Amino acid sequence: KAGVTQTPRYLIKTRGQQVTLSCSPISGHRSVSWYQQTPGQGLQFLFEYFSETQRNKGNFPGRFSGRQFSNSRSEMNVSTLELGDSALYLCASSLARGTAGNEQFFGPGTRLTVL
Amino acid sequence: GQQLNQSPQSMFIQEGEDVSMNCTSSSIFNTWLWYKQEPGEGPVLLIALYKAGELTSNGRLTAQFGITRKDSFLNISASIPSDVGIYFCAGQPTNAGKSTFGDGTTLTVKP
Numbered sequence: 001k002a003g004v005t006q007t008p009r010y011l012i013k014t015r016g017q018q019v020t021l022s023c024s025p026i027s028g029h030r031s032v033s034w035y036q037q038t039p040g041q042g043l044q045f046l047f048e049y050f051s052e053t054q055r056n057k058g059n060f061p062g063r064f065s066g067r068q069f070s071n072s073r074s075e076m077n078v079s080t081l082e083l084g085d086s087a088l089y090l091c092a093s094s095l096a097r098g099t100a101g102n103e104q105f106f107g108p109g110t111r112l113t114v115l
Numbered sequence: 116g117q118q119l120n121q122s123p124q125s126m127f128i129q130e131g132e133d134v135s136m137n138c139t140s141s142s143i144f145n146t147w148l149w150y151k152q153e154p155g156e157g158p159v160l161l162i163a164l165y166k167a168g169e170l171t172s173n174g175r176l177t178a179q180f181g182i183t184r185k186d187s188f189l190n191i192s193a194s195i196p197s198d199v200g201i202y203f204c205a206g207q208p209t210n211a212g213k214s215t216f217g218d219g220t221t222l223t224v225k226p
Contacts, residue, residue, distance in 0.1 A: 045215070
């Protein structure tokens with residue numbers, strides 16, 4: 001079974017631009033969550049999507065948004081990029097059903113650098 | 116909001132030694148997860164715990180879900196160089212999709 005895939009793996013943008021990151025979950029997984037990882041702040045929860053609906057949201061500004069498609073693939077968008085948005089963005093998928101539904105499996109991440 | 120305190124922050128050990136790290140929370144969690152992250156990769160799930168008091172092993176790794184549901188620990192026995200990485204604990208309240216992560220324990224194993 002293929003794991004979680006994220007594209008692109010690396011991205012360089014300048015301040016003020018916007019960016020869209022993509023995540024394809026494990027086949028059969030219906031929940032997709034996004035996290036931001038920085039050396040100073042660790043792993044911070046951004047939001048979670050389930051059945052194309054945002055189910056949970058972390059404490060990030062409105063510049064961060066996401067969506068999920070009917071095939072469970074998800075995208076996140078960051079508008080008006082700031083230097084502090086430089087981070088590794090991780091996507092995690094889970095079954096969200098049954099005992100094992102809580103187990104989240106991560107992709108390799110997208111390394112975003114804002115210049 | 117919920118916070119996890121993970122300790123120690125870092126460990127430098129000799130190959131063959133045992134390792135112990137733990138996480139404590141100010142809130143109750145229904146699920147505890149332990150992950151390992153290597154450079155350039157996303158976290159890889161090592162062990163998932165679902166019941167208070169549960170003790171689960173995965174090879175040389177053993178993790179326990181504390182009976183108060185506010186803590187968990189991970190032990191690694193007979194460490195080897197490939198155990199090097201950052202180990203994260205994560206707790207989930209009721210919702211499957213949102214995990215709160217500890218700050219990680221960086222493990223260095225000297226051959």
